[in-house]
Amino acid sequence: MNKFKFGKKIKKGFRLKHFLINSDERFKLGFIGIIVGVTSSLAAVGLTKGLGFFHHFFGQIENPLITIFLPAIGLLLTVILLKYVINDFGGHGLPEVIHSISLKGGIIKFRSAYSKLLGSLITISFGGSAGPEAPIVVSGAAIGSNVARLFRANEKIRIAVAGSGAAAAIASIFNAPIAGIIFTMEVIIGEWTPIFLLPIVIASVTGTEISRLLNGNQIQFSHELIKVNVNDIFLSVFLALVCAFFSILFIRTVRNSSKFMDKYFKNILIKALVGGLIIGLISLNIPYVKGEGYKFVQDIITGHFTNGLLFVLLIIVLKIVATSITLGAGGSGGVFAPSLVIGSSTGLFFYMAIRSLFPELAINEAALYALVGMAGVLSGTLNAPLTGMFLIIEISNGYDAILPLMLVSFLTSAIVKQFEPHSIYHYELVKKGHLHRPRTDGKILAEISPRELLEKDLSIVYPDILLSDLIPKIKKSNRNYFPVVDRESGNLLGMVYFNDIKDFIFDNTLINSILVEEVMHTDLTTISTSDSLTDIQKKFEQTNSWSLPVVENQKYKGLISKATMLDLYRKELKVQTEI
Template sequence: MKKGESHATTARSSGARTGGQRATLRSITTILGPREEHWEYLILAAAVVGLASGASAVALRSAVHHVFTLLSGLDPLWIFLMPAVGAFLGVMLVRDVFREDAGHGVPDVIRAVGLRGGRMPLRSVFSRWLGSLANVGAGGSAGLEGPIVHSAGALGSAIGRWMRLDDRRRSILVGCGVAGGISAIFDAPMTGLIFAMEVILAEWATLSVVPLIISAVVATELSRGLLGHEHSFLHAPFEMQLPDLAACIVLGLLAGVVSLSLSKGIGKAHALARRIPGSSLAPFLFGLLVGAIGIWLPLAIGEGYEGVQDLLVPGEAMGLGLLAAILVAKIIATSLTLGSGAPGGVFAPCLVAGAFLGAGFQEGLRALLPHWETIAPSGSYAVVGMSGLVAGVMHAPLTGIFLVMEVTDGYDVILPLMIVSVLSLLVARRFERYSMYTEELAESGELARPGTDRRIASTLTAQDALELDVV
């Protein structure tokens, strides 16, 4: 065979293999949906976003815990100053270094999905990530879900832009980043999936669900491979009987009231911070107050998961007075931290406040009904209270239910979780139409959910508006 013929045969063989691979990929994606949905690109992109968001979440979680552990061993004077310094640095990083508005950042992600076709600036990958490392690591009463939602969402946006996807698919990749970040940071893939769909995308379309699942799974497996797989809280078996279910109706109503207190507290603190001259003075002053609370009640600052763990494992009871004091202190510390504009999330404060509410409620029942010998342990009520606060503050009952089930393995109390979450949401919605994530957007007219006139108008092009079939 001649040399030219050999090259031609090799080229045809290589082309046949490549064509066969493409045909196989097309046949797989055809099963999933129409050709125009470009499933092959979304599946590949979702996996990449899952890896990136999972790595970002693992790094943030590990870094914050190491910093907090290191600083917790310092002199009490430094413990008093830590939250002030951390809040000051966090706000300075976000505002002055990265030139972004202060706060937890979740409204920015919702705005990007609703009005900007999933476009987020590349600097958003780093702004809240570094800001929350300073703020939460130094003892600020906040969690990590807000910063990781912002950072991972920006990662999804950047990858979508690099792959030259359209607005619809780029927005889905923002949701994939959110799902991956939440899944990895809590080791809770269902929570990541549901939070992204319930809060960020606000839709349950097949085109969205499949990529989000892939990102959540990839990010969770990465997290488990690097940090190990275990539930966030160790606990005794959860159990609740029919009388406890009746008591949970009252607990659900109380959870709604406490949720409103936390949301209103953050709003009042934010309004006060705006009146204080100097962009970083309010975070420092509010941080000093948080530090003072930490000297008095250390369980009320930082993420606060140590206190929740104490409630879930049978041991010496804290007493109703101490439980109530920590609950109030946590609400105040969280309101000061997040209201100052310091970067951080509300998941952790909700879990902690809800746990102390539930445990305190059980202690109150025991004091009022001393002959009720079959009452469920305080740990069971603590778990149910956690779900109620998440649902009430974020107006996201499914997120609250699945988050608590996944971080505690609390599937045995699914019915109480549902009762408390729904009642808490109803009470919160009765007095506040929007959650702390969407209130700012609603006030500025930037809340564009799927199916609304604002969202439809934002997606119209000039060609869509033209009448092309005029005779």
């Protein structure tokens, strides 16, 4: 009887899966969005609960020697777990998600759903300076991608659902559904289209409701009502300059610390140990820099942090250093939370400086400048002004401060972009040519394989034949150029162009005495099927050619013409505009 019931449940499961596979696209997007919203939210709540437990556990330790060694132990455990156990080591994961959505059709390996979560739990719990948001986003995106694959969704649905997982993760951890939607569209996907927006909105709202059900509807950084005056708005312009400076410093320190540690510490375990000890020494004297730092942010906003101006500046600098070392030494985590800590400290630093210089000036309390500073540094670091503005509004209920929040977010982002054109997440992807936004030239060209363009209908000739032997081939061919290859090896030696020999073909003496090798061009620009279409396009522009020979291992394989490439480009553009 039990076996019979179990069999019926399996059949129902298969029927549901079959129904979803063959269902309407929008219904499928909505249904999968709900599943992803629930699962991503549970992952986010699980990580935050775990961090809370370990923070309480390790917070009871007062031995300074243990405090110094804890981050080193955490980084070592993280590296061992991700590198040797799970085999998913490297970075904080968000660039990999963006790369997957940009070039891999939203396919993300399943182990990413839990690897970064476990890594960040260890890294942050043991005192590493990083945020849990990026690993949760990676987990949510991986869950979304694999759920979409389970239901045999096509590429555009996989991309949309992977993005919905990221949105649900941010919405859940911050109790901020709008910020989750905007972050995903602005940073992860890079395009606002209905097919992407539908599952992202559903997953974000679902994730928020699950989080509220488990954690309550809490405002993360509560504050008293703020009444913004004209002086606050005027000073926001100068605060944006300060936020831009620290954003640029943060981006460059994170980037260069990773390069520095890779250069001087070839062994990843030694690198983790040294990095952890440095963080331990810093946090022994300045404990505000360890962990994700949300309690410190709350202390600033509520006025419980009362240290002086120079000490706040020291915290900003050391938080930047500690986060850069944590990530550079192999720790798992992101820059979201550190950006909020640096931003709130920057706002407080600016407020204290103005108070010192102009004690009689009528301005608001420090809480306003801390909130605005958070929006500024987050916007500058992520190159995402809408995310910075709406996240701070939602996590602080700061609608009363919307004007300075908007002003600083957009100004900081604009200033940082002049010095750092790409965000902290996008820089390496752009450098490697792995970032292509929807409907851009790079994205369209990335969808076309060079093998699709390969033309093999050219008549090949040999270097030792006479021009008179070439004429019959010219008569039969629709081309005005002919590749010259070696008889034995098949290696490409050069090209013969009709325009170069047309003066000889009416002279019987010349065509019966001149060899092909005497008139062929040997200074050729060649391409390979392993080249990207972007690189091939650049070679067309550099040589002003309409066709280029394809050579692999010196062997002639065919030809790619600009006309064929433009024709496929037009077809791919039509496909993408239909999304």
